[in-house]
Amino acid sequence: MLPARPGLVVFDLDGTLVDSxxxxxxxxxxxxxxxxxxxxxxxxxxxxxxxxxxxxxxxxxxxxxxxxxxxxxxxxxxxxxxxxxxxxMCDRSRLYPGVRDGLARIKAGGFPTACVTNKHSRFTQTLLEQLGLAPYLDFVGSGDQFAQHKPHPEPLLKTAAHFGIAPAQSLMVGDSANDAEAAHRAGFMLALVPYGYHGAVDLAALEPDVVVKSIAELPGLFEAL
Incomplete structure (x- = not known):
């Protein structure tokens, strides 16, 4: 379970929100x-x-x-x-089940939201807009907008600083070892999804606070805290 109700929810893009x-x-x-x-x-x-x-x-x-x-x-x-x-980029890319509903409910609940990805900014915003996710995200950070990529903690730390929210009160939602390492090094809480691009990696070995079957499960977890 999550140790606390997050003050900021940060999502990875490829493999977490979108099957690109x-x-x-x-x-x-x-x-x-x-x-x-x-x-x-x-x-x-x-x-x-x-x-x-x-x-x-x-x-x-x-x-x-x-x-x-x-x-x-x-x-x-x-x-x-x-x-x-x-x-x-938008020929066959699709949202994973539960993504739109989950983001809409998180946004409606008043949680600040961000997408932090290693994807180049030339593609990130267009993909989010084409798939209808842009209205649910307060901040988008792409790989070329930071000096370091995930798994370095810099993108997450700068995103938390942008909102003025402590890393320990922030949640990273991702699908891979990169997301997990970035979250741990930044001092974020960590939620992982079992789909995406983590290959044969054992999710338990990445030490998440929680594994959710879909993004749509997150609002219920937040409400219980």
Missing amino acids: APDIAQAVDIMLGRLGLPEAGEVRVRGWVGNGVEMLVKRALTGAVRPAGEPPRFREALAWFMDAYAEH
């Missing part, structure tokens, strides 16, 4: 095709999402989860990915 992997995978495969390389496919790309666009492209070019250095033609590939994803 189909469109990300399509853009990756378009990029690889322009380079004369074989397609990666959605299953592999799902395992590469979560550390920002530059890391995604490096993983696609090398096939490595932790690529070393900058692979050949990286800058060219990055530009092609950015253009392809801008064109296709």
Whole structure:
């Protein structure tokens, strides 16, 4: 259970609010095709999402989860990915069940809300607007707007400071080890969802305060505190 009623609720985007992997995978495969390389496919790309666009492209070019250095033609590939994803980012991306209802109820309950993602700002706001989530979020922080990406705590700490709310009174809601590490290092409470892009990671090992089946469960938890 959560140790306290949160004063701020911060959501991850990809894998938590939105299943964006189909469109990300399509853009990756378009990029690889322009380079004369074989397609990666959605299953592999799902395992590469979560550390920002530059890391995604490096993983696609090398096939490595932790690529070393900058692979050949990286800058060219990055530009092609950015253009392809801008064109296709809302083709097949969908909200996870319970997201809209949960966000609406949290917002109606008077809780400040934010989305903090490693996704580039070129895409974040458009995706949130196209999927109808922008009205439920008071603040949006993208990967290129911070000096560090999650799992570094800086994005969460700066978001809490923006609202003037102590980290210990803030809740991070995510799906991955990146979200969990960022929350723990920032001193946030942590809620995880069992879907998303965490792969084979055991959620219990990430030490969340609570695991919720959907975002729609959160308002009930808050009301009980």
